[in-house]
Structures are given as C-alpha cells and as structure tokens.
C-alpha cells in the first residue's frame with residue numbers, strides 16, 4: 001500500500017501528524033504500508049513557486065492513495081489564481097481524475113448535543129453526499145474577468161457532458177444500493193439547462209437500478225430540507241458546486257466540520273482522502289485543531305482503496321471510544337466542557353486502537 005502524504009497548509013500538518021501516528025501503529029502490527037511526503041499548496045508555493053509542483057503530482061499519481069491535509073491561508077490570498085493554494089487541490093482532483101467525491105455526514109451519538117440543531121432532529125443521522133468533483137462551473141471554460149474598471153464583467157461556465165453525468169450517477173446509484181437504497185438527485189432544473197440534462201439522465205438510468213428508489217430535489221429546497229428534516233436523506237448525488245455547498249451545510253448537522261472525512265475516487269478505486277474542512281488559519285499552530293476528520297479520512301482509505309473495511313471499522317471504533325471517554329477538542333465541546341489538544345485526541349484514538 002503506497003500512500004502519498006500531502007499535509008499542506010494551516011492545520012494540515014498538525015492533523016495529518018495524528019493520522020500518521022495511527023498508520024504507524026498499524027505498520028507496527030505488520031501491515032505493509034509505504035509512505036512518502038511532498039509539499040502542496042502554499043507550503044509548496046513557498047519552496048517551489050508552484051502550489052502543485054510536478055514532483056508532488058508525480059508522487060500522487062504513483063501512489064495508490066493520497067492522504068491530504070488542507071491548503072490555503074490569508075498569506076496567499078493576493079496571489080494570482082494559478083498560484084493560489086486552492087489550485088493545488090483542484091489540479092490534483094482533475095489531473096488524477098478523482099471525480100467521485102464521497103462525503104458522509106454521520107452523527108456520533110456522543111456528539112448529538114454538539115450540533116446547533118436539536119438532538120432529536122440530528123441523532124442517528126447517516127447521510128452520504130456523492131459530489132461530482134472534476135466538472136461543472138469549477139472547471140468550465142470560458143471563464144474570467146474582462147473589461148475596464150467601471151464596466152468589468154466576471155463570467156464562468158456551468159457545463160456537464162452526458163458521460164460525466166452518467167459516471168457520477170452510477171456511483172450514486174451503487175452507493176445507495178449498498179446502503180438504504182434511496183437516492184436523491186439534486187439539481188436546479190427549473191433554471192439551469194445543465195441540470196435539466198442531469199435530471200433527464202438520472203431518470204433514464206433509474207430502470208438499471210430497480211432496487212434503488214430515485215427522487216429529485218431542487219438544490220434550494222435541499223438546503224432547506226437538510227436543516228428541517230435531515231434524516232429523510234440516504235444518499236444525495238449532485239454536481240460539483242451544489243455538492244460543495246450542501247456538504248458544508250450537512251457537516252454542521254454532525255456538530256462540527258472538524259469531524260467529517262471524504263474520499264475522492266477515480267474509476268479504479270484509487271483515491272484522495274481529506275477532511276472536508278479547510279486549513280483553519282485562525283487556529284493554526286495552537287495545537288487545538290480536531291484531528292478526527294483526518295483520522296476518519298484514513299479509515300475511508302482502507303475501506304475504499306485498500307478493500308480493508310475491517311481496518312476502517314477498527315479506526316472508526318477507536319474514534320468513537322475516544323469520544324466516549326469524554327475528550328473534546330474545542331470545536332465539538334459544548335459550553336462548559338473541558339477541551340483537549342490535537343495531540344491528546346490523537347493519543348486517545350491510538351490508545352483505543
């Protein structure tokens with residue numbers, strides 16, 4: 001198992017360190033894992049003038065899986081778009097064709113009180129958001145800003161080919177098949193042609209999956225339903241930008257964005273695994289970041305790329321135990337609760353493992 005470790009910026013290195021400690025425990029038990037690190041994002045810009053250096057991309061391509069921290073920071077906000085840290089993650093997704101992004105939102109029983117929503121609304125929540133990751137308005141051409149000051153125009157292009165829509169919908173249907181057999185496809189067909197095509201194709205494909213019940217929902221309604229009655233969802237499948245927004249929203253149902261892992265897979269099951277949160281410059285260097293989204297991303301790697309659901313379950317069980325022991329990083333503590341450090345949480349997971 002060859003794993004590329006790309007820590008990136010902000011809290012990236014702090015949380016990745018904890019996931020690597022988990023990996024080292026497994027290696028100590030005889031699991032054959034090889035790891036190699038490379039700079040990415042602002043950290044790579046600082047040393048190589050490029051957020052996604054060729055050597056980093058080559059390492060990611062040669063590995064079976066990538067464990068990714070986070071990229072970005074205020075220091076890099078003024079850089080031209082093609083030098084910005086975000087370019088690194090977008091480039092990596094595109095170059096490696098990691099088109100299928102799985103973002104689970106599950107509420108750990110211990111944390112039902114940490115959500116800003118009432119526990120009776122979120123407890124037991126278990127949603128999987130399947131987000132298309134290499135198309136849509138994120139990558140569509142033409143794009144840009146033209147004109148003179150006073151009459152400038154900004155423009156982007158939302159586009160999806162039939163093939164792109166089909167392959168992500170297949171992932172959606174198959175994911176639903178392995179879970180509660182309900183797939184909700186989210187679009188904005190009342191306004192956007194791209195997503196009318198999306199809905200038409202979903203309907204065309206539905207007979208191939210007679211065991212899955214397909215429904216459609218407009219994205220604005222979905223945003224509302226996610227906070228009104230989130231447990232109505234099993235699997236949600238949607239395009240890149242809607243998935244970006246809805247997955248942040250879904251994360252807060254679980255108590256903290258610091259809890260949510262993700263997998264981004266290519267057609268062969270190779271993948272990039274990263275927390276859905278960002279580099280959190282406001283808490284960088286304080287040792288208080290929640291490492292659990294990163295550790296749970298490692299668990300997803302074992303499940304989806306290495307076919308070791310047993311190891312994934314073991315890591316998830318260890319996370320649950322650490323939470324059950326009462327440890328809380330600041331993001332998941334409720335008022336008055338004592339908080340612990342990134343390293344304390346990592347150590348508790350390893351102990352439970």
Ligand code: IPM
Pocket residue numbers: 086089090244276278
């Ligand atoms: C995410 C992030 C990225 C995205 C950014 C950092 C480019 O928000 O992974 O959800 O928009 O996809």
Ligand code: MG
Pocket residue numbers: 244245248276
């Ligand atoms: Mg996002």
